[in-house]
Amino acid sequence: MVRYQLIGMDLADVRFAVSPLNELVRSLRAVRDPGRFPLHLRWLHGLDEALGKLDSALLLALTNARLWTPDFLNPRPYSPLTRFDDELARIAATDPVTVQRDLRLVHGGAPLPAPLRGRPAPALARIVDALAEYWQRCFEPHWPRMRALLEGDVTFRGRQIAQHGLAAMFAGLASTVRLVDNVVEVQLHSKLNYTTPTTGGLTLVPTLWATTASTPISPDEPPMILYKARGVATLWEPQPLPSPDALSALLGATRAGLLIHLYTPTSSTELAARLGVTTTAVNQHLRALHVGGLLVSARHGRSVLYRRSDLGDALAAAQPPSPT
Template sequence: MPYHLHFGEADPLRIRFAISPLWETHSAVRVLARPAKQGYHLPWMRRIAGAARGLDLAPLHLLMPHRGHSPDSLYPPPLGPAASFDEEIAAVRATDPALALVDFERALAETPGAAESAEGRRMLADPAGAVERLADLLRAAWEALIEPDWPRLRALLEADVAHHSRRLAEGGLERLLGELHPAFDWAAETATLRVAYPGEHVRPLGGQGLVLVPSVFTWPDVVSGFDPPWQPTVAYPARGIGGLWSEPGGRTPEALARLLGPVRADVLCALDEPMGTTALAHLLGRAPSSVSSHLSVLRDAGLLSSRRYGHQVLYERTPLGIAVSQPDAK
């Protein structure tokens, strides 16, 4: 049975997107526990293999059953549209131990023998201490696995939000929810969002609205099932994951590099999704000032357009820029 999220009269007015570094950390840790789900992330897996070996992620993996409940208190819905990891992990550390205990009991029950293991018994005997230890592990995982690539990841996630925000403006809520992911099915007659996911979960939104969280490491799944008191939330795979870990220089046509210069051509070809100067500079391994100069030239030449999104300016290819950078595209 799919998940059913029932919208009330006020809920469509309270839909928001959010980006969560804590959620990406949690999802990346889960990927490490599921070798069959590496998929697009194999280049990342190879690069962080040494750092991952230096982390004892077993306590986190114990609370990540293959199917079923994971502790919402460890990975709560994002606090705002772009909270920092420090803000999110501080909220985790402030979890009521009684609430954490219920979460741990539910998650451990999903895996035979987990509650009786030494670590499981330790969590259940001292939930407050377990929250602190697990928060420390999440911070270590963030610093080792995600933070070095966060500008690149954040750029892709922000581009996804910008794209779907435009779709919402163009076609309304029904179009947005119908296009976010194949697992979504919007039933207008009952104002219900059905999410194809193993398990059974029915939740009236109750005026809280819905948080939509694009994610890199959630791929290929859509994740929901947050229970009260948490705000209803759905995490879904962001657009553009297929090219996330590829090197831009390898995608630059040689003729284009001769025409524009290799660096400027790399800048143009790297913009598969809208991106800001800092993220693009991180992706290309170049100084932001140099990338900014090339972006200005490409924009003045009509190959790029720019628009402000939140605290930064996002650049994307114009139809002419697409034609130039992808001459074989139909």
């Protein structure tokens, strides 16, 4: 069991944050053992081609059979608005001694997997490069959808505190978490057992890749509880694509729906994930709208982002949505 002693029971001692890097690293648990994460199978099915282009051996070596991940790859975030690039830069600056210590803790003192062996500094550089590539190919297109769910959870927990107090909020995180007097207790499946004061605050981090609450392995890490976010079961469900009747009659229901949807730049991969269709199918419609002058496109990294053109804006604005 891990125990965090709240200092003075001050609300300012408890904060919520969202970590794109935590989500990225913890998702490797689902890649390693899909059977434990059935709610993410739709996402996992779409990874086969991308994983073949990544350093999959190194990425999977960042977890063990118990699905632990190194503490240095799960840094405490400081805001619900944390940026992936900022977190990755923090990882790249990690002391190599810490890297080796955390990797050996995860792998129980056994020889490290081959992709992680060698001098710590080059090993860390390989890890950072592999994670950056994994983010670009497998995560970034879906991150806006993931982030919206995580931010929604943070809003819900804040409302719980306001209406019912800290104890009720902690009890709602997981059946293994409770507040007793001024101590937050987290019951774990592992043999971790330490008590530490929340000097500098206790950070609560919702995650899409958990079955129950977890904490850092080392008591030297900043106090943090990761817990399963609400609504994960709905994350990969196809979203409806409503469109005005008149615009549907002109363009067809799918293209009209895409035009209404593309008021902000979005990639075809993200659209396909949201709608539950193939990227090829979405691209056919996007190309037609682009050729017709209703969309403009711009390259962003490896992705092409589409949004409405001025003509598309005018056409969309002229058509009120259909009644629901």
